[in-house]
Amino acid sequence: MGMEVLAAVGREPDLEPTCGVDKDANNDYLSLPDSSDRIPVSSDLDAIIRMAQPQVMVDFTNAEASIVGCRMAAANGINLVVGTTGLTEDTLRELDGLAQEHEIGAFVAPNFAIGAVLIMHLARGLGKYFDYADIVEMHHEAKIDSPSGTALALARNLQESRDSPFIRPSPEKEPIEGARGGEMEGVSIHSVRMPGRMAHHEVILGTLGQTLSLRHDTINRECYMPGVVLAIREVVKSKGLVVGLEKLLGL
Structure with missing residues (x-):
């Protein structure tokens, strides 16, 4: 994801990549994806941001x-754009506190793909x-969290307009424990992990005599970049924490 972000930022005339962080970095510089330049890279985040002094840190x-x-x-006055999933409510509260304390902007999104944001909005x-x-x-087999942050956001959004949890039938017999998936507010969530997948989310809603399905498929990581670039531009204009790309899209 880091190289995709560098490529996207490098294509924008008003943005400039300044440095990179890689825990396994074994060189002092990293060539940009288009080979137009190189930027300093380090495994030491604190040292590299003090040296390069970027305005925004993008975290995946x-x-x-x-x-x-x-x-x-x-602590160094750098605005934050966070696409990491699996953040807890306590972490979000801490991020808001950090943003207020240091008078910076902080932006968090469970998903930067416009289509994924729209399916969450519709839900x-x-x-x-x-x-x-x-x-x-x-998702692909290397994704470390289950369910995805987008799936959790979808479940929360589905519940927002309701006064009670969804009906979740309990099987009389369950030879394999957990066959109905995880549960959140009556919403059953099923996670698939295997090679050949990128990121796919389907919502299936049911009521008497009918169902409605919404699905979003991520084909490659380029789909996240317009949202990331938008967040980079907007985060420097505000103070405090903003959660969700829909806030920047006016949804």
């Missing part, structure tokens, strides 16, 4: 590493019209 790591890096960046208004809900999310 994991939940444990993300908050550590955000603390360092915030917000549909829940009240249906009694049953399942979410199937499919």
Whole structure:
């Protein structure tokens, strides 16, 4: 994901990549994807941001590493764009506190793909019209969290317009424990992990005599880049935490 972000930023005339961080970095410089230039790279985040002094840090790591890096960046007055999934409510509260304390902007999105943002937006208004809900999310085998952050956001959005949880039938017999998937507010969530997948989310809603399905498929990582670039441009204009790309799209 880091190289995709560098390529996207490098294509924008008003943006400039300044440095990179890689825990396995064994060189002092990294060539940009288009070979037009190179930037300093290091495994030491604190040292590299003090040296390069970027305005924005873009983070696609994991939940444990993300908050550590955000603390360092915030302490240096650097705005934050976070695409790492699996962040807890406690982490989001801490990010908001960091942004307020250091007077920076912080932006977090469970998904930067415009189509995924739209399916989450649509889910917000549909829940009240249906009694049953399942979410199937499919990702590559190396994804470390299950379910995905997008699946959790979909479940929360489906529940927003309801006064009670969805109906979730309990099987009388369950020879394989967990066959109905995980559960959140009555929404069953099923996670698939295997090679050949990128990121896919399907919402299946049901009520008497009918079902409605919404599906978004990520074909490659380029789909995230317009959202990332938009977040980079907007995060420097605000103070405090903003969660969700839909806020920047006016949805």
